Amino acid sequence: MTTTPQHLTHIAEPPGVAPGTGYTQVVTGTGRLVAVSGQVAFDEQRRLVGPGDPEAQARQIFENLRRCLAAAGADFTDVVKLTYFVTDIAYLSAIREARNACMDPARLPASSAMQVAALFLPEVLIEIEALALVPEPARD
Numbered sequence: 354m355t356t357t358p359q360h361l362t363h364i365a366e367p368p369g370v371a372p373g374t375g376y377t378q379v380v381t382g383t384g385r386l387v388a389v390s391g392q393v394a395f396d397e398q399r400r401l402v403g404p405g406d407p408e409a410q411a412r413q414i415f416e417n418l419r420r421c422l423a424a425a426g427a428d429f430t431d432v433v434k435l436t437y438f439v440t441d442i443a444y445l446s447a448i449r450e451a452r453n454a455c456m457d458p459a460r461l462p463a464s465s466a467m468q469v470a471a472l473f474l475p476e477v478l479i480e481i482e483a484l485a486l487v488p489e490p491a492r493d
Contacts, residue, residue: 360384360488361433363460375449376464380433384486387425391438391480392417393472404476407444411451414481419455422485429456431485437466438480448479 361382366372394402394410395417403409422428437448445466456462462483472480 361431361486376461378463380463382433382486384431384488387422387427387431387483387485387487389418389421389425389483389485391436391482392421393477393480401474401476405478407439407441407447407478408450410477410479411444411447412454414479415451415455418481418483422483425485425487427485427487430460431487432456432462432483433486434463434465434484436482437464438469438472439466440469440472440478442466442468444479448481 361380363377364379364381365377367378370378372378392414394413396402396413401410402413419429422431435452437445439445439448452461472478
């Protein structure tokens with residue numbers, strides 16, 4: 354795993370707030386904001402990966418997030434917030450497993466999770482969006 358970039362600060366337990374499990378309460382920093390739209394488990398040909406399989410969908414979504422972040426000059430170490438939309442809250446364990454394969458479990462981003470009645474296609478079980486802070490290049 355990579356270490357947290359110097360431009361980010363993780364505050365796991367702000368005074369007076371109950372500690373979270375599997376996320377960080379506050380992530381702050383400086384840099385250029387990168388907003389990644391909600392990603393679903395489509396491959397490059399817009400075929401759904403893993404119909405009915407939340408583990409396969411979560412893995413594909415994190416691969417899509419990786420590619421989107423890379424296109425903006427970012428990586429998972431720059432992510433400060435993840436938002437999960439799931440059609441069944443039980444899918445969070447599959448999401449956490451896929452996330453922990455990409456991110457340092459000791460330095461997780463802030464997170465929100467919502468169970469929704471449906472996503473835009475019945476076969477899509479999970480959608481994840483990300484916010485990242487990328488350090489500004491050093492100026493001479």
